[in-house]
Amino acid sequence: MNAPTATTVNEDIFDWDKVSLSDYSRTLLSTREWFETANQIAAALAILKPHLLDEWETIREWSRRNGVFPEHSLCGIYMMLAGFVIENLCKGHAVDELTSHEWLTRSKLEQQVAEGELKKDAIVQHCWKLTSHEREKVKKSGTLPKRIKDHDLPRFVTNTGLSPIDIAEEELLERLKRAVVWFGRYPVPTRYQNRDRTRLKDGKIYSTSWRGGADPPRINALIKRLREHLGAPESYRANTSG
Numbered sequence: 001m002n003a004p005t006a007t008t009v010n011e012d013i014f015d016w017d018k019v020s021l022s023d024y025s026r027t028l029l030s031t032r033e034w035f036e037t038a039n040q041i042a043a044a045l046a047i048l049k050p051h052l053l054d055e056w057e058t059i060r061e062w063s064r065r066n067g068v069f070p071e072h073s074l075c076g077i078y079m080m081l082a083g084f085v086i087e088n089l090c091k092g093h094a095v096d097e098l099t100s101h102e103w104l105t106r107s108k109l110e111q112q113v114a115e116g117e118l119k120k121d122a123i124v125q126h127c128w129k130l131t132s133h134e135r136e137k138v139k140k141s142g143t144l145p146k147r148i149k150d151h152d153l154p155r156f157v158t159n160t161g162l163s164p165i166d167i168a169e170e171e172l173l174e175r176l177k178r179a180v181v182w183f184g185r186y187p188v189p190t191r192y193q194n195r196d197r198t199r200l201k202d203g204k205i206y207s208t209s210w211r212g213g214a215d216p217p218r219i220n221a222l223i224k225r226l227r228e229h230l231g232a233p234e235s236y237r238a239n240t241s242g
Helices: 016-028 031-063 075-094 100-114 121-126 132-141 153-159 167-183 215-230
Strands: 197-199 205-207
Touching (some): 016 132, 031 075, 167 215
C-alpha cells in the first residue's frame, strides 16, 4: 500500500484560522445542531432507561432480603444525560435569531431599563436569545456569552419562557443540574460546598440528593413539554413512509 501523499495548497489563498473559526462559529450558532445533539443524547437515555428500571426493581427486591444490592448504579448517569438533553435544547433556543416579536419585546425592555424601571438583568430573564450584536461577537471570537456557558438548568428553562415552572419541576431541575455538574461523573464535587440542599422560589429548602423510580416519567414529561414549547423535533429524518 502506497503511503498517502500530502496535498499541496497555496497558503496565500486560504486563511485557515478564519475558515476554521467560521465553520466552528456556524455550528455554535446553529439551533439545529444543538437540537440534534439533544436528540442523540436522548437516544442514549432511552437505551439506558430499562437498565435503570431494572436497577430500581433489584433494589426493591434487596430491601425484601431477596438477591444482592446492585454493584453499579446508573441513576447518576441517567440524570446527567437527561440534564444534557435539557441543556442542549435550551442553548439551541438561546443561539437562535430573535423573531420580530422578540425584537419588539427586547426594545421595550431596554427602554424600561433606560428609564430606570427595570434592572438590566431583567432583559435576559425575559428575552435571553443572542442579539445580532452578540451573534457577530460569537462569529469573531468563537465564544458564547457567559450567561449561557454554565449548567444552570432551572434558569435556562425559565429563560426560554416555558411556564409555569412549578415547584416540582424546579426541584427536579435542581437535581438534574446537580447530576450534570458532578453527580453523574464524579465521586464528589470538585470543591467542598453545601451541595445537597437548595432554596427554591417558595422560600423552602429542598434536598437535591434524593432520587427515585418516579423520576424517569417526570423527566420525560418535562423534556416533552420543553420540546413542544421550543418547536424542537425529536428527529430531523424525513418521513418517507406512505
